[in-house]
Amino acid sequence: MSIQKPKGTQDLLPGVVEKWQYIEEKARDICARFNYKEIRSPIFEHTELFQRGVGETTDIVEKEMYTFQDKGDRSMSLRPEGTAGVVRAYVENKLYGEPDIAKLYYIGPMFRYEQPQAGRYRQFHQFGIEALGSTDPSLDAEVIAMGYLFYKELGLKGVRVEINSVGNPAVRAVYREKLQEFFAPVKDQLCKDCQSRYDRNPMRILDCKKDQHFGVGAPSILDYLDEECSVHFGKVQQHLTAMGIVYEINPRMVRGLDYYTHTAFEYKCAGIGAIDTISGGGRYNGLVAQIGGDDQPGVGFGLGLERVLLVLEAQGVEIPAGRPLDAYLIGMGEQAEAEVTKLLFQLRSSGLTAEKDYQSRKMKGQMKSADRMKARYVAILGDDELAKGVISLKNMANGEQEEVELGRLADVLKR
Ligand code: HAM
Numbered sequence: 001m002s003i004q005k006p007k008g009t010q011d012l013l014p015g016v017v018e019k020w021q022y023i024e025e026k027a028r029d030i031c032a033r034f035n036y037k038e039i040r041s042p043i044f045e046h047t048e049l050f051q052r053g054v055g056e057t058t059d060i061v062e063k064e065m066y067t068f069q070d071k072g073d074r075s076m077s078l079r080p081e082g083t084a085g086v087v088r089a090y091v092e093n094k095l096y097g098e099p100d101i102a103k104l105y106y107i108g109p110m111f112r113y114e115q116p117q118a119g120r121y122r123q124f125h126q127f128g129i130e131a132l133g134s135t136d137p138s139l140d141a142e143v144i145a146m147g148y149l150f151y152k153e154l155g156l157k158g159v160r161v162e163i164n165s166v167g168n169p170a171v172r173a174v175y176r177e178k179l180q181e182f183f184a185p186v187k188d189q190l191c192k193d194c195q196s197r198y199d200r201n202p203m204r205i206l207d208c209k210k211d212q213h214f215g216v217g218a219p220s221i222l223d224y225l226d227e228e229c230s231v232h233f234g235k236v237q238q239h240l241t242a243m244g245i246v247y248e249i250n251p252r253m254v255r256g257l258d259y260y261t262h263t264a265f266e267y268k269c270a271g272i273g274a275i276d277t278i279s280g281g282g283r284y285n286g287l288v289a290q291i292g293g294d295d296q297p298g299v300g301f302g303l304g305l306e307r308v309l310l311v312l313e314a315q316g317v318e319i320p321a322g323r324p325l326d327a328y329l330i331g332m333g334e335q336a337e338a339e340v341t342k343l344l345f346q347l348r349s350s351g352l353t354a355e356k357d358y359q360s361r362k363m364k365g366q367m368k369s370a371d372r373m374k375a376r377y378v379a380i381l382g383d384d385e386l387a388k389g390v391i392s393l394k395n396m397a398n399g400e401q402e403e404v405e406l407g408r409l410a411d412v413l414k415r
Contacts, residue, residue, distance in 0.1 A: 008114070008122025010306075018322035020125075023154065023308055024107055027127040030150050034142065036105040036129050041085040043109065047075040052290055053084030055258025057200045064112040078111035081257065082128040082302055083284065084291070090132050091293030101133035107305075118273035119307050128281075130300035132288065137232050140263040140283055140299050141239030147267060147279065147301045148245055154308065155317040156269060159278070161245060163265045164253040165233040166203075167225050169286065176202055178219045186214050207254040220251040232262050259284040263299065271314035272307055279303035326352040326413050328370035330363065332382040340381055343391070343409060350410040370396070377413060379404075 005011060012020055031038070047067050054061050066078040079085050086104055089095075095102045107127045114120055129146065131139050144161060151159045166172065179202040183190065187198055194211050197204045206215045225233065240247055247265075255264050264282035272278070281301025289295040312319060327347060331340035340356055347354040355373060357366045363380075370378045380392045390403040393412065404412045 006122065008116035008120075010121065010123070019309060019312075019319045020305070021322065022319050023305060024127070026154055027105070027107055027150065030146060030153065031105045031129065034103070034129075034146050036103040036131075039086055039089060039104040039106055040108070041082075041089045041106070042079075044076045044078050045085050045088065047077040049084050049088055049291065050077055050080060053087065053259060053287060054081065057197075057204075058256060058258055060112060060256060064114055066111045066113060080112045081110055082106050082108070082126055083130060083257075083259070083287070083298075083300060086128075086130045086300075087132070087287055087291050087293070087298065090130075090296075091288060091291055096133060096288070096294045096296050101131060101139075103129070103131045105129045110302075117275075119275040119304075119310055121306060125305040126302045127305055128300060128302040130298055132298040133296050135232075135285065135297045137235035137263075138239045140232075140236045141243065141245070143281060143299050143301055144236075144240060144247070144263075144265050145243045145245050147281070147303055150303065151267065151269075151278075151308070154312065155315075156308070156311050157315055157317075158269055160268045161240075161247040161265060162250040162253055162268060163236070163240075163247050163263060164250050165222065165225055165229055165262055166253075166255070166260050166264050166282070167221060167229045168261050171221070171224055171226055171229055172203070175219070175221045175224045178224065179203060179205070182218050183214065190214060201258075203254050206252050207256070215252070218252070222249070222251045229262060236263050255280060255282060259287040259290070261285040265301075267303075269311050271311040275307070278307045278311060323353055325355055325373045325375045327354045327377045327379055327409075328366070328373060328375035329354060329356045330366045330370075330378060330380045331356070332363065332380070333386075336381040336383065336386050339386060339406070343379075343381075343406065347410050347413065350414075352410060352413055379409065 050061055050065060060080045065080050068076055070076050086106065090102055108125065109123050110126050111123055113122055116122060129143060131143060148159065148161055180198065183198060183202060183205060187195065190198065191208065191210045194205045194208050205211055206218060253264055253266060260282040262283040266277050266280035268276050269278045270276060279302060283299040285297040287298060329340045329344050331337035344354050344356055357369060375396055378394045378396060385391055389406050391406055391409055392401060393404045394401045
């Protein structure tokens with residue numbers, strides 16, 4: 001039997017990969033405008049990083065990591081998300097010592113052992129940003145606005161922004177007790193996962209699909225925010241409003257990672273089966289210290305790129321195809337073929353996209369091939385043309401044909 005790709009992974013083949021390149025280019029462009037610089041951290045890290053960073057009681061760390069012992073008997077994990085690795089790199093490379101804050105972005109694969117469905121994979125890709133070194137609420141708002149603008153510029157329609165404050169550890173300790181009080185009468189009726197969440201992380205019960213109805217009427221964390229938290233949350237909203245970003249407050253938003261403090265946010269959009277959250281992020285003021293660095297604050301987002309493509313597809317948004325083929329060169333006869341090799345190299349060297357046949361096909365077969373590749377021009381060189389030092393150039397859009405001096409082919413194609 002032939003070997004197949006692992007469950008929950010995708011082969012991104014030519015034809016589709018151009019869409020990825022387009023989206024990635026858009027991500028890089030928006031990062032340049034917002035002054036975020038690229039960081040490339042390892043795809044696997046010491047397992048402990050995610051245990052400490054993402055949190056021991058999260059589904060990600062408890063159930064979903066690809067963890068293995070390496071040949072040196074160290075526990076390693078494929079990264080399930082980007083923030084922990086970036087924060088580790090920030091600490092390890094002492095980026096906190098720089099005079100300016102660190103504004104970083106990444107695009108790459110992440111791995112979670114989840115049950116695959118539309119919009120959920122075991123290897124997926126995130127475009128993420130992390131801004132480290134400032135508690136300024138305008139930075140939270142900048143991050144939220146940037147993700148919103150990214151979607152907007154790609155042409156996604158109907159993206160909604162939801163925000164919440166998950167407070168600080170002191171606020172959450174109080175809220176946690178309130179939630180336990182609230183759920184106590186129905187504790188025995190909760191699902192098995194939620195019964196264990198009740199003691200370890202009751203906020204997560206609000207996020208459970210099975211037990212959603214038990215959460216109706218649950219206390220809101222916003223009622224327990226202290227002065228510092230509500231001032232911060234209020235200012236984030238002011239800055240969002242200043243940028244004209246429309247948002248909704250969702251006091252029941254629970255993110256699947258433990259590191260969040262203050263601002264948490266999600267982007268929502270219909271179009272991917274049961275999933276309506278297309279991405280999210282938030283502030284994480286304790287994480288850098290937890291990972292062993294200076295006590296530096298951070299805020300960021302992680303946007304799943306598969307979900308961008310699925311929504312674009314569902315909404316029928318056209319993505320520009322890759323670069324078109326400028327010319328397809330056909331040489332008839334041995335001498336002409338040698339000349340084509342030379343011309344092809346010249347065209348490619350001068351920045352044009354050009355192709356030829358490699359399967360010894362007849363003229364007709366080569367013309368068909370040029371058609372399939374959507375070549376803008378086909379240039380044909382036979383013995384007659386060669387003798388005259390010209391090449392016959394056919395415009396595939398209108399069928400017009402002209403003879404062009406061999407030395408001028410690149411210039412003619414460029415105009
Ligand atoms: P997250 O909510 O776990 O946050 O993931 C962010 C996004 O990654 C999701 O909203 C979704 O678009 C995508 N994603 C997650 N899991 C899958 C999957 N199995 N298949 C397809 N897409 C998926 C984080 O990862 C945080 N690191 C975000 C962040 C950055 N917060 C602060 N900075």
